[in-house]
Amino acid sequence: MENYPCDVIRNFSIIAHIDHGKSTLADRLLELTGTIEKKKIGRNLQVLDKLKVERERGITVKAQTASMLHTHEGRKHLLNLIDTPGHVDFAWEVSRSLAACEGALLLVDASQGVQAQSLSVFHSAKERGLKIIPILNKIDLPAAQPERIAAQIETIFGLDPSEIIKISAKTGLNAEAVLTAIVERIPPPRGSQTEPLKAFLFDSHFDTYRGVISLINLQHGVLRKGDKIASCHTRKKYEITEVGIMHPEETPIQALYPGQVGYIACNMKQSSEAHIGDTLHRVGAPVDPMPGFKPAKAMVFAGVFPIDNNDFPKLEESINRLALNDRSITVSRESSTALGQGCRLGFLGTLHMDVFRQRLEDEYDANIIITAPTVPYKVIYSRDDKEVLVSNPTDFPDVNDSTLRVKEVQEPIVKASIIVPEEYFGEMMDLCFSRRGEDLDHKYLDSGTASSSRIMLTCTLPLSEIVTDFFNQLKSRSSGFASFDYEDAGYKKSDLGKMTFLLNGKPVDALALIIHRSAQEIIGRQWVKKLHKVIPRQLFEVPIQAAVGKKVIARETLKALRADVTAGLYGGHYERKLKHLENQKEGKRQMKKLGKVDLPQEAFFDILRK
Numbered sequence: 343m344e345n346y347p348c349d350v351i352r353n354f355s356i357i358a359h360i361d362h363g364k365s366t367l368a369d370r371l372l373e374l375t376g377t378i379e380k381k382k383i384g385r386n387l388q389v390l391d392k393l394k395v396e397r398e399r400g401i402t403v404k405a406q407t408a409s410m411l412h413t414h415e416g417r418k419h420l421l422n423l424i425d426t427p428g429h430v431d432f433a434w435e436v437s438r439s440l441a442a443c444e445g446a447l448l449l450v451d452a453s454q455g456v457q458a459q460s461l462s463v464f465h466s467a468k469e470r471g472l473k474i475i476p477i478l479n480k481i482d483l484p485a486a487q488p489e490r491i492a493a494q495i496e497t498i499f500g501l502d503p504s505e506i507i508k509i510s511a512k513t514g515l516n517a518e519a520v521l522t523a524i525v526e527r528i529p530p531p532r533g534s535q536t537e538p539l540k541a542f543l544f545d546s547h548f549d550t551y552r553g554v555i556s557l558i559n560l561q562h563g564v565l566r567k568g569d570k571i572a573s574c575h576t577r578k579k580y581e582i583t584e585v586g587i588m589h590p591e592e593t594p595i596q597a598l599y600p601g602q603v604g605y606i607a608c609n610m611k612q613s614s615e616a617h618i619g620d621t622l623h624r625v626g627a628p629v630d631p632m633p634g635f636k637p638a639k640a641m642v643f644a645g646v647f648p649i650d651n652n653d654f655p656k657l658e659e660s661i662n663r664l665a666l667n668d669r670s671i672t673v674s675r676e677s678s679t680a681l682g683q684g685c686r687l688g689f690l691g692t693l694h695m696d697v698f699r700q701r702l703e704d705e706y707d708a709n710i711i712i713t714a715p716t717v718p719y720k721v722i723y724s725r726d727d728k729e730v731l732v733s734n735p736t737d738f739p740d741v742n743d744s745t746l747r748v749k750e751v752q753e754p755i756v757k758a759s760i761i762v763p764e765e766y767f768g769e770m771m772d773l774c775f776s777r778r779g780e781d782l783d784h785k786y787l788d789s790g791t792a793s794s795s796r797i798m799l800t801c802t803l804p805l806s807e808i809v810t811d812f813f814n815q816l817k818s819r820s821s822g823f824a825s826f827d828y829e830d831a832g833y834k835k836s837d838l839g840k841m842t843f844l845l846n847g848k849p850v851d852a853l854a855l856i857i858h859r860s861a862q863e864i865i866g867r868q869w870v871k872k873l874h875k876v877i878p879r880q881l882f883e884v885p886i887q888a889a890v891g892k893k894v895i896a897r898e899t900l901k902a903l904r905a906d907v908t909a910g911l912y913g914g915h916y917e918r919k920l921k922h923l924e925n926q927k928e929g930k931r932q933m934k935k936l937g938k939v940d941l942p943q944e945a946f947f948d949i950l951r952k
Contacts, residue, residue, distance in 0.1 A: 343587075343595050343596070343598065343602060344597070344599060345418070346418070346419075346420040346493045346599065346602065347599070347600075347601075348530050348531050348532060348533050348600055348601040349529055349759040350417060350418065350419045350445070351419070351420045351421075351422070351528045351531055351601040351602060352419060352420070352421050352422070352445065352525060352530065352531070353424065353442060353444050353445070353528075353529045353531055353559065353601070353603060354420045354422070354423060354424070354443050354444070354446060354524055354526050354528055355420070355423070355424045355425065355439045355440060355443045355446050355447070356368060356423070356425060356443040356446070356447045356449055356810065357432050357440075357446050357447070357448055357449070357460070357463040357464065358448070358449035358450070358451075358459075358460060358465060359451070359454075359457035359458070359459040359460045359825060360451075360459065361451075362427070362449050362450060362451040362454070362457070362460075362479060362480075363449060363451065363479040363480060363511040363512070364449055364513040365425075366863065367447070367449060367477075367479065367509075367510055367511040367517070367520070368408070368423060369511075369518065369519065370424060370511050370514050370517040371410065371421075371423065371521065372408060372410060372423075372590060373514075374412075374517060374521060375410035375411060375412045375421065375521070375855055376411070377408065377410045377411070377589060377590055377892055378590060378860070382486040396507065399663075401532065404699060406424075406425045406588070406590075407422065407423065407424050407425070407545070407557055407587050407603060407605075408423045408425070408588050408589070408590040408606070408648060408682045409423075409587040409588055409590075409603065410422075410423065410589075412521055412525070414521070414522065414525045414526075414928055420527055420602065421521075421524060421525075422542060422602070422603040422940070423750070424439040424442055424443055424544075424603065424723050425439070432730070433829065434473075435917070436463055436466065437466060438544045438545055438619070439544070439545075440463075440466060440467055440470050440472060440884070441542070441544055441829070442542060442544045442557075442603060443469065443472060443620070444472060444473065444528055444529050444530070444531055444558040445473040445474070445475065445524070445527065445528030445529070446467045446470055446472045446473070446474055447475050447477055447481050447520065447524075448460065448464060448467075448474050448475065448477065448495075448499070448501075448756075449477050450476070450477070450478055450479065450491060450495060450792065451479055451480050451485065451491075451678070452479060452480050452483065452486040452488045452491050452508070452748070453479045453480055453483050453485040453486045453487065453489050454482045454484075455478075455487075455490075455731075455787075455788075455796060456491070456494050456495065456499075456761070456787065457496055457761055457825035458655070458759045458760065458761050458798075458825040458826055458827035459825065459827050461498065461759065461761075461798075461827065462498055462759070462827045462829065463617050471660055473527055473528050473529060474519075475505070475507070475523050475527055475528070476495050476499070476501045476505060476506045476507070477506070477507045477508075477509060477522070478491060478492060478495075478506055478507070478508045478509070478522060479510065479511050480511075480512070481508045481509065481510055481749035482510040482512070482513060482515060490739060490788065492506050493788060494787060494788045494796075495504045495865055497787065499541070499672070499790060501869070502681070504676075505877070507519050507520055507523055507524065509810040512913075515650060516778065523882050530601065530740025531559075531561075531600070531601035531881075532601075533560065533561055533562050533599075533601045534562050534563075534600060535562075535563065535599065535726050537562035537563060537565055538562060538563055538623065538624060538627045538629050539562065539563030539564070539565060539569075539571070539622075539623055539624040539627065539629075540561040540563060540605075540621060540623055540629045540632075541558040541559065541560050541561060541563075541565060541571075541621070541622040541623075542558060542559045542560075542561060542619075542621060542622075542632055543556050543557070543558050543616060543617070543618065543619070543620045543621070543622060544557055544558070544559060544618065544619070544683055544909055545557040545618065546613060546618070549607070552583070552607045552609075553607065553608075553609055553610050553611050554607075554608075554610035554611070554612070554613050554615065554616045555605050555606075555607055556605065556606050556607075556608070556616050557588075557603070557604075557605050557722065557882075558598075558602075558604065558605070558606060558622065559601065559602075559603050560598045560600055560601065560602050560604070561632070562598065562599050562600055562629075563600065563624070564597055564598070564599055564600075565582065565585060565597060565598045565606070566582070566585065566596065566597040567582055567583065567584060567585050567596070567597075568581065568582060568626065569581070569582045569626065570582075570624065570625040571622050571623065571624060572622070572623055572624070572625050572628075573615070573617070573620050573621075573622060574620060574621040574622070574623065574628075574631040574684070574761035575621075576615055576617065576620075577619040578615060579625050579920060580608035580609060580610060581606050581608060581609065582606055582607075582608050583608060583609055584606065584607040585597060585598055585604060585605075585606055585905065586604055586605050586606075587602070587604040587605070588602070588604070588605065592605060600839070612900050613665075615721055619632075619633075625870070633818070639690075639830070640670075640671075640672045640688025640718070640733075641688075641689070641690055641691055641717060641754070641805060641809075642688070642689045642690070642691055642694070642695055642715045642717060642719070642805075642809050643677050643686060643687065643688050643689070643693055643715065643716050643718065643733040643734070644686070644687060644689070644695055644700075644712050644713050644714070644715045644716070645678070645681070645684050645685070645686050645687075645712070645734075645852075646684055646686075646687055646699075646710055646711075646712050646713075647678070647681040647682060647683075647684035647710065647711050647712075647715040647901045648682075648684070648708070648709065648710055649709045649710065649711060649714075650765055651682040651683065652722065653708075653709065654682070654683045654684070656706075656708075657684075657685070657702075657708055657710065658675075658685060660705075660706035660708055661673060661687070661702070663706070664701055664702060664705070664706070666697065669697070670689075670690050670694075671687055671688065671689060672687065673685055673686075673687055673688075674686050674753055674829055676734070677920050678851060678852040681711070681713075681852050686733070688718075688733065689715075690926060691809075692715060692809050692813070692950060695712070695715060699712055713852065714810075714855070715809045716733060716734070716735060716806070716809075716855075716856060717721070717733070717754050717805045717806045717809060718731045718732065718733040718754060719731070719732050719733070719738065719751060719752065719753055719754075719838065719856060720732075720753075720833050721738070721739060721748060721751055722748070722749045722750050722751070722752065723747055723748060723749055724747045724748070724749035725748070727749070734841060735854035735855055736851045736852075736854050738854070738856050739838060739840075740840060740891050741838070741891075742839075742891040742892075743891070748833050751835070751836060751837075751838045752803040752805050752833040752834060752835050752836060753805070753806060753833065753834065753836040753838060754804070754806075754832070754833055755802050755804055755805060755831045755832065755833065755834045756802070756803055756804075756805050756808070756828040756829060756830060756831050757800065757828060757829050757830075758774075758799060758800065758802070758803045758826065758827070758828040759777075759799070759800050759803075759827045759828070760774075760797050760799045760800075760816070760825070760881050761797070761799075761824065761825045761827070762796065762800070762820050762823060762825075763797075763820075763823050763826040764786075764795040764796065764797055764798060764822060765794055765821065766820040766821070766824065767799070769819040769820060770799050770816075770819070770820065771799070772814055772819075773812075773816065773819055774799070774801050774803065777803055777804070777807035777808070777812060777914060778803065778804055778807055778858065778860070779801040779802070779803050780801060780802050780803075781800075781801055781802050781812070782799065782800070782801040783799070783800050783801070784799045784800070784851040785798055790792060791795055798947045802831055802834075804834075804836065804858070806856070806858075808828065812824065815856070836858060837858060837859045837860075838856055838857065838858055838859070839856070839857060839859060839862060839890045839891065840854060840855070840856055840857075840890065840891075841854065841856070841857050841865070841866060841869075841870065841888055841889070841890050841895075842888075842889050842896065843853045843870070843873065843886070843887070843888055843889075844848060844886070844887040844888075844889060844894075845873075845877070845884060845885075845886060846884050846885060847887075848883070853869070853873075855869075857890075862890055862895055863895050863896065865888075866888030866890075866896035869888060869896075869897060870886050870887070870888050870896045870897065870898045873886050873898070874886055874898040877900055879900060879901065879902065879903050880900070880902065880903065881902060881903055882902050883899060883900065883901060883902045884899070884900040884902075885897060885898075885899055885900075886898045886899070886900060931938045
């Protein structure tokens with residue numbers, strides 16, 4: 343590794359929207375540099391997508407790193423590819439990857455054009471001062487329009503069309519030009535062997551046998567096995583037990599030099615010690631810490647419960663192990679009278695939540711149910727302007743109760759961007775208004791014929807409106823052509839209330855919801871009808887009610903199981919039959935007073951799966 347000083351090192355990432363060919367291009371670069379064996383053309387290996395969920399869904403979830411050796415003009419270069427996910431839910435992974443790079447390949451599909459996520463990641467890369475290399479992929483497709491998309495890239499990103507490289511990552515067409523551009527256009531890192539050791543920690547994962555494995559970008563100095571290092575953030579000290587590079591699997595080496603990217607193992611026992619964005623230095627030689635990251639902020643919360651209550655210890659252990667490899671997840675215990683013991687988890691978005699669920703099922707064989715997703719609300723009390731964040735509906739106060747003195751309730755809002763062909767613009771406007779969208783604005787992204795123009799619609803939306811079926815509606819109303827991206831825009835005062843569901847007058851805590859006033863009646867009726875279908879009938883009549891505070895806004899009645907108590911009374915006086923009927927009615931009245939309706943877990947699972 344000492345043969346690769348800073349001037350022959352290039353650290354770069356690939357940024358793109360989902361399904362624009364990021365992992366396929368990474369494969370071609372690994373093949374061309376001889377890092378992996380070259381397979382038959384068209385074979386889609388996706389070497390850096392290591393998780394089962396990534397291969398099944400065709401998306402990148404976890405950022406990966408790979409070091410490649412490439413000879414350019416007779417000189418060997420070390421290229422470090424730091425891969426990034428493409429979905430908005432994994433934007434935190436993207437920001438970490440970009441912090442360890444000097445350049446980025448902006449990949450755009452020549453048939454789909456610029457999408458919302460490409461736009462947001464481009465601005466993140468620009469803010470960090472990265473050199474951007476624009477690349478048009480999939481130019482071999484019949485639907486490709488390279489000239490029109492190139493003009494779009496110039497208009498939106500302000501990049502020179504002459505700098506755009508046109509390739510097909512699948513077939514490898516013109517992929518060599520990408521390697522040349524990486525070497526010639528991306529600046530080398532700056533670093534010195536003589537300055538004190540300084541390393542930037544940008545990712546980590548947990549290994550059962552070696553503890554925490556940290557990915558680092560070495561800024562200055564030389565790092566060898568046996569060196570003693572310390573963390574600027576935790577002040578803890580460690581001894582390096584292994585140093586290596588990802589080539590593309592872990593390859594141990596003797597030492598890391600300035601500008602190089604690699605991994606270290608140092609007997610770090612807990613993943614929480616590997617603080618993302620931390621600066622590492624040699625013991626006794628402190629350095630100024632590098633500007634780190636804001637910690638990932640959970641945007642969506644949900645309860646996770648085992649279908650069999652006896653499986654809770656195993657489920658909790660599985661969740662904790664998986665959370666070690668995904669530091670953006672928050673975990674706390676939760677118990678419910680209906681569902682038993684479980685965990686309440688915080689995620690960055692609904693796809694993040696769904697991927698976590700699938701990883702639990704795939705990697706740990708977990709049999710679970712997840713409650714409806716909720717977002718964190720801010721409750722402000724008038725006593726002392728105290729602010730309380732509430733993510734669990736059962737903890738949400740009754741805003742109409744004057745003794746609680748709730749001043750106001752605020753909900754999280756996001757700034758949303760939707761890119762869509764012009765013919766679907768009206769549908770998108772309607773969708774945004776139906777989800778309480780405000781401050782709508784739009785602009786044309788390219789000047790073409792009316793049928794080919796694309797529009798970017800921006801608006802502010804409540805986060806709670808996009809964590810349910812917003813993506814499904816977006817795709818179905820736009821025939822799959824719309825792309826969507828959002829960023830946090832803080833909190834805003836809102837007219838919200840807690841909806842509870844009563845069975846025979848008793849509330850069911852696990853089914854509480856936080857709903858905006860405008861949608862309470864519609865959602866109340868929908869859920870009451872759902873419950874009516876799944877609750878087993880009792881020997882007495884059961885009222886099913888949806889209530890906000892003390893006001894009932896929807897009701898269904900579950901009829902009692904009927905039995906003909908006079909069936910065996912043949913003959914005799916009719917008054918005798920009437921007496922039996924009166925006794926039955928009185929018995930049912932007593933039952934209704936004392937009767938307890940237990941909602942079986944199967945009914946919960948039916949409701950939450952719908």
